[in-house]
Amino acid sequence: MSLAATLEFDDMLAGLQRWVECESPTFDIAAVNRMMTLASDDLVAMGANVERVAGPAGLGDCLKASFPHPRQAEGGILIMAHLDTVHPVGTLETLPFRRDGDRCYGPGICDMKGGTYAALRAVVALQQAGVDMALPIHVLLTCDEEIGSPGTRELIEREAARHRYILVPEPARAGNGVITGRYAIARFELLAHGRPSHAGAALADGHSAIREMVARIPEIESMTNDDCTFSVGVVQGGQWVNCVSTNCRGEALSMAKRQADLDRGIERMLALTQRDADGIGFEVKLGVVRPVWEAGQATLSLYAQASRVADELKMPLPHASSGGGSDGNFTGAMGLPTLDGLGVRGAGIHTLDEHIEVDSLIERARLMAGLMTALR
Template sequence: MMRFEGTDASMISPTWFDSQTILDGIRRWVEIETPTDAPAQVNRLVSLVADHYRDLPVALERVAGVDGCGDHLIARSAWGQDEPGILILSHLDTVHPMGFIERLPFKIEGDSAFGPGIYDMKGGAYIAHHAFRALCTAGDRSPLGITHMFTSDEEIGSPTSRALIEKEGRKAKYVLVTEPARDGGKIVTGRKGVGRFEVFITGVPAHAGTRPQDGRSAIRELANVIQTLEGMNDLKHGVTVNVGVVHGGTRPNVTPEEAHAEVDLRVPSFADAEEFVGRILGLTSKTEGVTVKVTGELNRPPYEKSNAGAALYEHARTLATEIGFELIDSHTGGGSDGNFTAAHTATLDGLGVDGKGAHTHYEQLYVSSLEPRARLLHRLYQTLR
């Protein structure tokens, strides 16, 4: 059974949640560029984050990166580790390539602070750390142990961190994900499952001018496959299938022997996942002499709003009201590491900063969101039981 502690805030200096103080910390993280495919850069930031924990009552575990990804860092509170506690999930990698900070340097304009990955999700990762530091500085001990995991590969689907996330998620009672807020500060209580597939088609080459009858076009068959995939879209139900990349052929006068496509699937439920993964993997050729092979899988399961997740959201909503803002929940098509925990552990996502422009040349957080969002995380640490 879930239990939530009373909601009287502990005494703590107001300066702890000063927006400028928090922003100064975020800036240090943002100005170390961390594309997923630059593990040395990611590890520079991992080392800085670890340094931020050195004076706090935590045990640090650094998991060496593999397969071209950076290290993962886990900070465990010195208390409460003998029973299920709170797991915080954050990622340090960004989609922006090295050198992008010259195009999008850290700057403040009005209520917006700009920089690569500042919204998705260095701002959220930092405020979760800052709220923990505030807890420790005030001499507090949260009712439950706190484990903060920083991963290096979320932006490419978490291939090297997924097993670690699932292991820690199953041990936890609550999971808090510091992905950015949505649409003006909304929390996330549901996400679609994500599937990725590759289609390989092999036909028969021929001279397109002198012997067209001998050829079997792989590209023509790919067109059939694309029509079939596009026909699976059901926007009303929330199922989307997107053929995002295609390749094929060698020259205009050669019947193409090979064609290839990359496909993205988004589904709202496990039942949909089972159906549409099966349909995509079961694609066959409509042309004699041409073969169709499909590989892939669901790489993020659907994050459906469970009863436990709903109760966690209602508790957070009450805390937000006391802090002075309204917390509205939402469902989104994008995946996160919360997809890996929501099926078995109460999970609340979108706890990071508010802003806009994730993955773009104008990515920004709203400075006015820093104090209330950091306070909310702090109160969740204080009250979750």
């Protein structure tokens, strides 16, 4: 199947630029909703029916869409992606959208606007080529994946359960690989409680929450072993330098290849809670948990079909389980045929070096188009 006439590189890159330059950090509701509006307008222009779903409290909206098909109302193939990023508004000043040789840079371009845009353009290319699809194609675009999908998990699982196949255009693995399983992940809220005092006149009367937190960080991270990792990524405390801090908060992340290892890690983290009669001390609260996704036969059969398409396209397509959670954790854990890492190749994810390999825009769109055509 040749889609050369309908997958035009310069046009795709220009469309992706619009998406990347619409910055959309998770906690900025207005920014995320601007991105959802842009994506909605593009989907409508692509011929899709679009439904905007009001977002969870404190978060942006989501989109559901379906492309024309004789059985459009039925389940079939779900392209599942997120449009929120970790980069705050203003990152474009230091990480502008730009092409440099075989790379293209920009906030969120690899995780995961590049793969999402390529996947949608693959659907359009199939339509323009007059390809009769056996299954209808649906789309779910969510707003909070970068914080563990606390507000959209129910939506994700409800929508995914309607479909035969779940395709997730998160960034590709090294070597042009895809993902057939993901590790289990838990997030924790860390709370250090101190006693206030005047830092100049009565320093000894206080108990610093910041110092309490600082003492706990190496204790937490030293629990890391081959089975389960622990890292502290957020710390916030204090307001006045002349006050002994009363409160300090943080966030920690734990990841394990097996659910039992993560469950033990959660127990170890929660056991760190220790406060005295005055409330001074340390507290750990469990946040969002992504279940382990281990590749079952349904997912491996889906991968086998993708591999056959890749062979026709003369591209390698290795597969593996991966760290770094995605919404594929949820659908994979439900036993639904899920193939993740179908997005573009790139690197520097979540940094000021985030980029994609520009050739992968067309290559991955062709892979997605071939796979969607092959699925029954």
